[in-house]
Amino acid sequence: xxxxxxxxxxxxxxxxxxxxxxxxxxxxxxxxxxxxxxxxxxxxxxxxxxxxxxxxxxxxxxxxxxxxxxxxxxxxxxxxxxxxxxxxxxxxxxxxxxxxxxxxxxxxxxxxxxxxxxxxxxxxxxxxxxxxxxxxxxxxxxxxxxxxxxxxxxxxxxxxxxxxxxxxxxxxxxxxxxxxxxxxxxxxxxxxxxxxxxxxxxxxxxxxxxxxxxxxxxxxxxxxxxxxxxxxxxxxxxxxxxxxxxxxxxxxxxxxxxxxxxxxxxxxxxxxxxxxxxxxxxxxxxxxxxxxxxxxxxxxxxxxxxxxxxxxxxxxxxxxxxxxxxxxxxxxxxxxxxxxxxxxxxxxxxxxxxxxxxx
Ligand code: NAD
Ligand code: IPM
Ligand code: MN
Numbered sequence: 001x002x003x004x005x006x007x008x009x010x011x012x013x014x015x016x017x018x019x020x021x022x023x024x025x026x027x028x029x030x031x032x033x034x035x036x037x038x039x040x041x042x043x044x045x046x047x048x049x050x051x052x053x054x055x056x057x058x059x060x061x062x063x064x065x066x067x068x069x070x071x072x073x074x075x076x077x078x079x080x081x082x083x084x085x086x087x088x089x090x091x092x093x094x095x096x097x098x099x100x101x102x103x104x105x106x107x108x109x110x111x112x113x114x115x116x117x118x119x120x121x122x123x124x125x126x127x128x129x130x131x132x133x134x135x136x137x138x139x140x141x142x143x144x145x146x147x148x149x150x151x152x153x154x155x156x157x158x159x160x161x162x163x164x165x166x167x168x169x170x171x172x173x174x175x176x177x178x179x180x181x182x183x184x185x186x187x188x189x190x191x192x193x194x195x196x197x198x199x200x201x202x203x204x205x206x207x208x209x210x211x212x213x214x215x216x217x218x219x220x221x222x223x224x225x226x227x228x229x230x231x232x233x234x235x236x237x238x239x240x241x242x243x244x245x246x247x248x249x250x251x252x253x254x255x256x257x258x259x260x261x262x263x264x265x266x267x268x269x270x271x272x273x274x275x276x277x278x279x280x281x282x283x284x285x286x287x288x289x290x291x292x293x294x295x296x297x298x299x300x301x302x303x304x305x306x307x308x309x310x311x312x313x314x315x316x317x318x319x320x321x322x323x324x325x326x327x328x329x330x331x332x333x334x335x336x337x338x339x340x341x342x343x344x345x346x347x348x349x350x351x352x353x354x355x356x357x358x359x
Contacts, residue, residue: 001034001035001036002033002034002035002036002066002067002308003036003038003064003065003066004024004035004036004037004038004065004066004067004068004069004303005037005038005039005040005061005062005064005065005067005068005069006021006037006038006039006040006068006069006070007039007040007041007042007043007058007068007069007070007071008039008042008045008070008071009042009043009044009045009070009071009072009073009087009281010043010044010045010071010072010073010074010075010078010087010281010283010286011071011072011074011075011280011281011282011283011285011286012071012072012281012282012285012286012291012344013043013045013070013071013072013073013281014071015286015287015289015291015293015344016071016072016277016291016292016293016295016296016344017069017070017071017296018348019293019296019297019344019345019347019348019351020069020293020296020297020299020300021037021069021300022348022352023297023300023317023320023348023351023352023355024037024069024300024303024304025037026351026352026355026356027304027313027316027317027355028313029356030313030316030355030356030358031310031312031313031316033310033313038061038065040055040057040058040061040062041055041057041058042054042058042070042073042087042091042092042095043072043073043074043078043087043091043092043281044073044074044075044077044078044087046058046091047078047081047085047087047090052085052090053073053078053085053086053087053090053091054090054091054094054095058095059095059098062095062098062099062272062274063272065272066272066307066308067272067273067274067275067303067307067308068099068272068273068274068275069275069276069296069299069300069303070274070275070276071276071277071281071296072276072277072279072280072281072282073087073088073091073092073280073281074086074087074088074280074281074283075087075281075283075286076283093141093142095274096136096137096267096274097137097142099267099270099271099272099274100137100269100270100271101136101137101267101268101269101270101273101274102135102136102137102138102167102170102171102269102270103133103134103135103136103170103171103174103267103268103269104132104133104134104135104136104246104265104266104267105131105132105133105134105178105265105266105267105268105302105306106131106132106134106246106250106253106254106263106264106265106278107129107130107131107132107263107264108128108129108130108131108132108250108253108254108256108257108262108263109128109129109130109257110125110126110127110128110129110256110257110258111257111258111262111321111322111325112126112326113322113325113326113328114257114258114262114325114334116336117257117258117259117330117334117336118255118256118257118258119255120230120233120255120256124230124231124232124233124234125233125234125256125257127234128233128234128236128256129182129183129237130233130236130237130238130239130253130256131178131182131237131238131239132239132241132246132249132250132253133171133174133175133178133238133239133240133241133246134241134243134245134246134247134250135163135167135168135171135240135241135242135243135246136243136246136267136269137167137243137269138162138163138164138167138242138243139161139162139163139197139242139243139244140159140160140161140242140243140244141243141244142162142243143159143160143161143162144158144160144162145158145159145160146158161195161197161242162197163197163200163201163242165204168200168201168204168205169204169208170269171240172188172204172205172208172209172240173208173211174240174269175188175205175238175240176208176209176211176212176215178238179212179215179237179238180212180214180215182237182238183237184214184215184216184237185215185216185217185218185236185237185238186205186209186212186215186216186217186218186237186238186239186240187217187218187219187220187225187236187237187238187239187240188201188202188205188217188218188219188220188239188240188241189219189220189221189222189225189239189240189241189242189245189246189249190202190219190220190221190222190241190242190245191221191222191223191245192219192221193221197242198242201242202219205217205219205240206219222241222245222249225239225249226248226249226252229249229252229253229256230252230256233253233256239253250263250265250278251263251278251279254278254279258333258334259292259333259334260278260279260295260333261277261279261291261292261293261294261295261331261333261334262292262294262295262298262334263277263278263279263295264277264278264295264296264298264299264301264302265277265278265295265299265302266299266302266303266306268306268307272307273303273306273307275299275300275302275303275306275307276296276299277295277296277299278295279295289343289344289345290331290332290343290344291331291333291344292331292332292333292334292344292347293331293344293347293348294321294331294347297317297321297348297351298317298318298321300317301313301314301315301317301318302314304317316355316359317351317355319354319359320351320352320354320355320359321351323354323359324347324350324351324354327350328340329342329346329347329350330342331343331344331347
């Protein structure tokens with residue numbers, strides 16, 4: 001039996017998570033795997049229910065699970081709470097840190113059926129396959145912060161971008177190892193022309209690179225990388241970068257595939273992996289069954305692959321999604337003329353039908 005902790009969270013979180021759970025159940029039935037799902041509270045939903053966005057019971061659930069599936073957290077209702085009670089800073093970041101999840105993998109590829117869904121020209125995005133390896137427990141998000149009043153009124157506000165040698169080394173190793181399973185190319189992204197932390201990042205990544213002579217390494221400044229991602233995205237295989245650069249570049253990269261609603265993620269590095277779509281809680285769609293559940297369902301496939309070592313089952317989910325897209329079913333974010341519009345639940349249904357019919 002595999003124990004999967006499920007943290008639906010806020011906004012569209014519950015709607016998309018339930019579809020991923022249904023899909024995992026379907027694949028479990030097909031391959032004779034017993035998944036036990038246990039739900040926990042996180043984010044604004046947890047704050048409303050018990051007064052804290054990351055209750056101790058949720059942490060216990062995570063520690064007692066083989067892997068965790070998360071929807072999304074956050075929403076304007078909780079934006080003005082003190083930092084430590086906000087869904088993002090009070091729950092998501094400490095959960096990643098507590099579980100030692102220093103690497104966030106965000107794969108962008110273009111499903112052939114979605115070639116026209118991207119805002120970029122088909123010839124620019126066709127066949128692209130990029131893996132963003134985002135450092136997840138250091139950098140600007142976790143450095144020292146402060147807000148001090150100024151004598152003459154106003155404040156001095158500080159966020160610090162900090163990294164240690166081991167933190168850079170381990171994420172670099174992971175990026176090179178990932179590249180070896182792909183097209184043997186790593187692009188490290190930094191701002192070494194300005195930032196001390198980036199100059200050292202580049203130095204360490206270069207040194208680690210000598211241990212992987214079969215993997216090509218190049219370095220881009222983050223501003224140029226953002227431009228190259230829309231100019232010629234197929235030049236990239238693995239992009240490895242600092243926490244906040246990775247946050248931004250991965251959302252940007254998602255649009256190459258047609259929608260942020262397609263961008264899955266795996267947060268790994270500790271004993272227990274956390275799997276969540278890269279997007280947020282899309283508050284304006286809450287309760288409408290309009291959101292695309294595919295990023296969450298693909299995150300479920302990553303959960304099977306990385307945490308449970310169920311490669312065949314993961315492949316099956318990806319084949320089912322490919323088939324459903326080939327058949328022309330689209331959620332609103334991907335809708336084009338001539339395709340059939342489906343809602344969140346119907347997209348889940350279509351994918352499950354494929355799994356059940358032996359795709
Ligand atoms: P968002 O990712 O929620 O939404 C960005 C845009 O993409 C919106 O137009 C949204 O409607 C659309 N979108 C996102 N997911 C979609 C899906 N599955 N299907 C269709 N459309 C989708 O980002 P935001 O609006 O900047 O933030 C909203 C809230 O989510 C904030 O509170 C933010 O802090 C939080 N957030 C949480 C996470 C997380 O839990 N990992 C990630 C990002 C943002
Ligand atoms: C993401 C989100 C989070 C991040 C926020 C909500 C803390 O944007 O998972 O990409 O920046 O890591
Ligand atoms: Mn983000």
